[in-house]
Amino acid sequence: MIQKTFLQAVIILSAFFLIWFGFSQLDFMKFFKVKERTENLEQKLGDLIWNQIEDTEDIITNDTIVKSLDKLIKPICDANDIDRDSLKVHIVIKDEINAFALPNNHLVLYTGLIEDCKRQEALQGVLGHEIAHIENKHVMKKLSKEIGYSVLLTAAGGTKGGQMAREILKTLSSSAYDRSLEKEADITSVKYLLKANIDPKPMADFMYQMAQDSNMDKSMYWIADHPESEERAKYILEYIKGKKLKSKSTISEKDWKDFQEQVKKE
Template sequence: MLILASRSKARKRILKDLGLKFKVMPSSAEEHKGLDTHPARTVKYNALLKARQVAGRIKDGIVIGCDTLVWQNGRVFGKPKDLKDARTMLKKLSASPHRLYTGIAVIDVKRRKEVVDIEETKIFMERLSDREISNYFKRVSPLDKAGGFDIQGLGGLFIKRIEGCYFNVVGLPVSKLFVCLKKIGASLLMLFCAVTFYGCSTEYNIASNSQDWMMYSTEKEVAMGDSLSKQVEKEYKVVHDPEANERLRRIGEKIASVCDRKELLYRFRIIEDEKEKDMVNAVSLPGGYVYVYKELMKVADSDDELAAVLGHEVAHIAARHSIKRLQAIWGYNILSVLAAGTRNPDFAHGAQAAYLSILSGYSQEDELLADKLGARYTRRAGYDPGAMLSFLEKLRKRHKKEKPRALSYFKTHPFISERIKVTKEELGEKISFEDFININ
């Protein structure tokens, strides 16, 4: 029996998404605050303390104990005491890079074996304004989270990048857990491997010109897209403007007809965030869904500019960026939830988590490839691919004037300066000095 010595919802969710059966037995051990020691030593000590306290209450089982602290410039951050403390904490953490340490202890009670290890991840955040923090706290409670934010939810939109294990920031470093289980000789390791790799295959991706490791077939990818689209259309208003929708459909279908994944049925829809009606953005989902915000339709006032935007989004689908991002972050089981659709009771959680993961942005490599492919598709469809440059310049000017927001195009489509440079290279245009520096 696997026993989690923690009340953490995030840790429970990770184990559940991995398909493992486990029991929760929260530890009552009093944590060491770590004011006079390095956080790495503190979290290891606390993790073992928690695991031993629970192990002493049972005769058999494998106990997992964890402890997490955030460290920045010599100061340790744990869970905030109240909203005021959380606000101060998040403001400071967003000002400069910080490190998150998780200690993990695994004890085989019957065989009296114990292993302790640590995972460290460096986090780079956007500098947050008071308004952004207030809006975030209206939707998410920070009090049960080290540092006051969650990377797997809306807090992920504030993360520029991380160096290290993603799951460590969520709350349970899965790869380190594998190592600890292996060291104590737990047979559960085989279960992890079976859950993760069952049904996987590799296939050649024409768009990315690479051999991709995929968990799911195109058919199941489409099923996931169907599930995610229901979540999108539940949260956002679908715009039923015949003229605008016809324009979007006409241009979108031309782009889709020349892309590298013609086996999909592409669906192009206009949505509006009723709380922020001037939001300019676009998002693509697995299986052929492309959503364009109403305001973007106005900003991309020429068909060439709209075609360039759609070319970029279709390129993400053709290269399977969203499905690869989801399987890298969430693994086999949460995607099974999406593939099963609303028949699965965990559908709502899985769909929301997956959608937020996509919205939090792609890697620089994925964005640049989507720009190259997007320019290619735009040209093949008979539009001017250089229109992406004029569109990005429009947004750059707009971005300097508008209030900060989590889901702006610049937050969900980063690396703008580098993207302009790469697009110019694809089009054979002259590259200026400004294209080589970060002037987002």
């Protein structure tokens, strides 16, 4: 009897370890096509939201303006092995001082932000921040947490996609990421700039300027809904403290001012 029980136990244990070994060899992400489905969802959501913006907002397509913006983005991408062509950068004619990332690598800038940046490096810092959100997959993390994965699936495949797209756009354009994700994006942007020989200090100055400006509606700020604005400016300055900055302007001061004037006229 004891021998039989022992034999049964050995068989059960052997079966357990065989099953465990079998499952351990499986690539569950590949088996269930999780990555493929997530990327497909992100693509559908990004295009859905961007189509909503295109239908309701004025978009700058002026080739001179688009090329000037690209000159500011390119060194960041080149120095950090980021595929420039993977980024879909858009300029929306709107007075708000705002920029935000959408799913599927869409990056939206409002003309108000471009006009309000005193230095080109400040705008590049903001661009780097949003690129960091894209590269670090923060956009879908935020949406999954705040809206819910099942709702996102419904939005991407349902008949009420337009209505849900507006809600998702509101979430991305007017509320902050978790503090840890914001700090990660800030520091990643600083690293991007340092590698591209762009001075990160104007980025910190811009944050501090936005945080201190009491003459404008706070809802107009790129910085307004981001937590602890002054603290963020301080930890950026602390991060670059003691580092040798080989800073150089990407475009001439005249070209920068011309770029801002052209944007203002649109």
